[in-house]
Amino acid sequence: MAAMMTSTQPPQPPQPGPIRISLIAGRYLLFSIDSVMEIRRKHGLCCVLTGTMPQNPTQNLFLGLPIELRAEEARLLVERGAAYIADETSDHLAKLKEMSSEAGDKRREAYLRGLKEKRRTAKRLFNEEKAAVKKMHEGKRKGGSKKEKAAPATDSLFESPTSPVVEAAAKKEVLPAITPSTSSALLDKDSISGAIADDELPESSAFYRYLNTRGYFTTPGLRFGGDYSAYPGDPMRYHAHFLANCYSWxxxxxxxxxxxxGRLGTAVKKSFLFGAEREEEEGKKEGDVRMFCVEWAGM
Structure with missing residues (x-):
């Protein structure tokens, strides 16, 4: 069993620049899609999608951002130096008070400038995509009948001259609306704003860390009657191999x-994996985990 688990490639080492994990009402949340992709690719964390649409809050089939991290997942990222946990309630209240100062005015102006630049970028990308689609359709029509020449424009008695107000409105830059998914642009990039103290961090799980460091992705295993479902790779590509339960030594x-x-795991084509962290003894270091695997035969 140990040989099989150690053969899986471990996650890649984290890149510099800690991720901000928002602590809101006792839940650890990530709102940035870039952060979600980073922890999935480099740390093997899937987490759980919890976002829903305001227009249809009862839908539960297609969920989105934010994602919720379990306590052991948040602690693992903090221990690796890849993230920090921020108390969003107190931090946002403090930032709102700062907005009334001169520094707050400058930060607000910089935020609005950055948002406008993002809107310009979105418009440029939209126009490029629109031009590419138009060019593709024109290429398809070339093989068909020739286009008829357009009739020359003639003056009409019913045409009204364009007013200066309409011309000014037409020349005004119209940008698409963008709703930022995070408020990170209002925070100081060089400081870890709102980070909670180490003694307030959630409890760690040696059992979970053991699976993660050996390259296994985990998801909540409640629907299979366990603590975790363990995958040998990304769940988008693999089925779970283990139904895992954690115990005390x-x-x-x-x-x-x-x-x-064991019978349930075999019935859903999984092996039952259980283990515990060894208690500190002489010659034994903390974090030593023993695991056993049970697969029911004859079903």
Whole structure:
């Protein structure tokens, strides 16, 4: 079992620049799509999509940002130096108070300039895509009938001259609307704003860390009756191989739990994986984890 698990490639080392994890109402959330892609590609974290549309808040099939991290996932990123946890309530209140100062006015102006630049970029990309589609359709029409020459424009008694107000409105730059998914542009880029102290960080899980450092992706395993579902790679490409449960080192595991979990795991084409972190002993370092795998035969 150990040989099989260590053969999987570990996640890539994190890149500099900590990710901001928002602590809101006791939940660890990520709102930035770039941060979501980074933790998935480099740290093997899938997390859970929780966002919904205001127009249809009861839909539960297609969820989006933000994603919610479990406590052990947030702690793992902090321990690796890849992220920090920010208390969004207190931090946003402090930033709103700063907006009434001169420094706040400058920050607001810089934010609006950056937002306008993003709108210009969006308009340019939209126009480029529109031109490419138009060119493609024109190419398809070349093989068909020739276009008729357009009739020359003639003056009409019913045409009214364009007023200066209309001409000015036509020349005015019209930019598409953009709704930023985060308020990071209002924060200081060089400072870790709102970070909570180390003693307030969530509890770590050696069992989860053991799976993650060996390249396994994990998702909540509640629907299979376990703590985690462990995948040998990204869940978009692989099925889960293990139904995993975590115990304490001195826990007495009832035989009925092993039998039922083993049979359930085999029924859904998974092996039942369970283990615990070894207690600190002489010659044994903290974080040493023992795991066992059960696969029911004869089903």
């Amino acid at each position: 001195n826990d007495k595991i009832p035989m009925l739990d092993i039998v039922t979990s």
